[in-house]
Amino acid sequence: MSEIKTIRIMEKIGGANDLIAGENCQRLDQAGVVMINLMSSPGAGKTTLLERTFERLDSGIRAAVIEGDVETSHDAERLKRFGLPLVQVNAPACYLSAPMIAKALDQLDLSGIDLLFIENIGNLICPASAKTGEHHKIMLLSVTEGHEKPLKYPRMFVECDALIINKLDLAPHTNFDLQLAKTNALRINPALRIIELSATTGEGMDGWLTCLRDMLRSHKPEPAI
Amino acid sequence: MHELSAAQSIMDAVLEHARRNDAVRVVRVHLLKGGLCDYVDETIVWLLNMLSEQTVACGAQIDIAPVPIVFQCSECEAEFIVERDRFEARCTACHSSNVKLTRGGELYLESIEIE
Numbered sequence: 065m066s067e068i069k070t071i072r073i074m075e076k077i078g079g080a081n082d083l084i085a086g087e088n089c090q091r092l093d094q095a096g097v098v099m100i101n102l103m104s105s106p107g108a109g110k111t112t113l114l115e116r117t118f119e120r121l122d123s124g125i126r127a128a129v130i131e132g133d134v135e136t137s138h139d140a141e142r143l144k145r146f147g148l149p150l151v152q153v154n155a156p157a158c159y160l161s162a163p164m165i166a167k168a169l170d171q172l173d174l175s176g177i178d179l180l181f182i183e184n185i186g187n188l189i190c191p192a193s194a195k196t197g198e199h200h201k202i203m204l205l206s207v208t209e210g211h212e213k214p215l216k217y218p219r220m221f222v223e224c225d226a227l228i229i230n231k232l233d234l235a236p237h238t239n240f241d242l243q244l245a246k247t248n249a250l251r252i253n254p255a256l257r258i259i260e261l262s263a264t265t266g267e268g269m270d271g272w273l274t275c276l277r278d279m280l281r282s283h284k285p286e287p288a289i
Numbered sequence: 290m291h292e293l294s295a296a297q298s299i300m301d302a303v304l305e306h307a308r309r310n311d312a313v314r315v316v317r318v319h320l321l322k323g324g325l326c327d328y329v330d331e332t333i334v335w336l337l338n339m340l341s342e343q344t345v346a347c348g349a350q351i352d353i354a355p356v357p358i359v360f361q362c363s364e365c366e367a368e369f370i371v372e373r374d375r376f377e378a379r380c381t382a383c384h385s386s387n388v389k390l391t392r393g394g395e396l397y398l399e400s401i402e403i404e
Contacts, residue, residue, distance in 0.1 A: 066404045071310055077298045077396040158291050189327045190291035193394070218376050219325045222390055251377050254386030 081194060084162035088169060088197025095174035098283045099182065100276075101196055103220065104204035106186030109230040111139040112263040113204060114181060117276070118146040120269060121179075125280065128177045130168045132160045132185045139183060149177065158190035165196040179280060188213070192220040200279055206231040207238055211245035214252050221252040226259060226275055233262040292328050295396060296336035300346065302398050307345050312403035315346035319400045323393035324358040324373050349401075358393035 076082075092099050102110050114129065121127055128149035131140040140152045151168040153160060160182060172180070182198060184191045203224040205213055208231060214221045221227070227249050235242065242260070249256055259275055261268025299320065307315050318337065322328060334351045341347045358371045362380035368391065369381040379386050 066313070068316055068402050068404055069310070070400055070402050071306055072400045073302065073306055073398050074400075075302050075398045077295050077302075077398060080298065157294075161294070193326070194291075215374075215376060217327075218373065219327060219394070222325060222378075222394070250386075251379075254378055254388070 078193070081162045084166055085195035085197040088162055088165055089199070091169060092174065092180070092197065092199070093283075095177070096284060097174050097177050097180050098200075098280050099180045099196070099198045100279065101182045101184060101191075101198035101201045102204065103184045103188075103191045103201065103224075104186060104206070105188050105209060108186070108204045108206040108209065109263050110183050110186070110204055111142055113228065113230065113261075113272075114143060114183060115146075116263045116266060116269055117272070118143070118148065120273060122273075122277070125276075126176055126178045128172060128180045130160070130165065130172075130180065130182045132164075132183055134185060149173065155185060158185060158187045159194045160184050160191065160196060161194055162196050178284075179276065188217040188220050192217070192223050199283055200225045202226045202228065204228045204230050205245070205249075207235045207240040207242075207245075211241045211248060214245070214248040218252045221249055221256065224253065224256060225279075226257040228272065229258065229260045230263055232260055232267060233265045292332040292336055295328060296333055296340055299333075299396075299398055300337060300340040300344075303341075303346050303349075303401055304344055306401055307403055310403055312345055312401075314404040315341075315349040315401055316404060317350045317352060317402040318346070318398070319402075320351065320353045321356050321397040321399045322353050323356045323395050324371075325390070325394045326396050328396060354399075356393050356397075359391050360388045361391045363387040363389060 104110050130151050132153050137152050149172050151171045153164050153168050201224045246258055259271045303318055330353045337351050359368055361368045362385050364385040364387050365383040367382040378388050
């Protein structure tokens, strides 16, 4: 009978992804690009929010999109009309990993971009813990999903810097309690910046655009004019 | 199923450490899972059993130990544990909400037992 030996390892699982995320972030910093990782459940309105954003974004801010989709290119088709740099990533996975983003960055001319959005794959669990190298993680919660979501998916809310509560126009038709949703979200992450809007009607979009400008400014010595 | 990429990373690390230590067999794998990790234990075990087939880790016992969710207060530096189903990221000592997560967000390969 051979002897049993214990080998202590203490290795973080996902550490390899984090290393590549760090490299991605460095590349973006060198090029002066701010990357925002937009996450939500499917159908919360990420693509509609991006459409409204690109319609109204200050003309001096050069935006681009990395569009994550499991298989199709429906969302990318909707965004093509803006003529922005757009990379479609079809991932047979439930989230976009740092290596996938690294490949997408290879396909973009970073010197011509100020603000790069990742539209992550619709899912409240998997994207939350996978770093991509983004400067900010932002989550979209639509009123039709319910005010208890922060308590059910705390990891997502811990990770994000900002929470957008979307589809405000539908709130009167649901039992969504806006105040309770905000209280729940702040219980998980007291530093969360909360923006309420309807991407469909455009209500509240100014608050979102201000948030984007603040995020750009906080990473760049000279704000984009 | 995000457990698959995690299980693959675990198995790669297990086999690498087994090789470095000239193991003929991996008897046990000890994992530490933070309370904020949304991995299903049964799925991780099932995947590891599958991925270990025809390797030195085949048949290894998989132990997954929970790690509490711990925050540290940035004002008074006190550490406090948060229960997932009664989540309140607020310092229990000074009630500040200027806090940061220090433990419980990750999955670790803690150790392996080998022959």
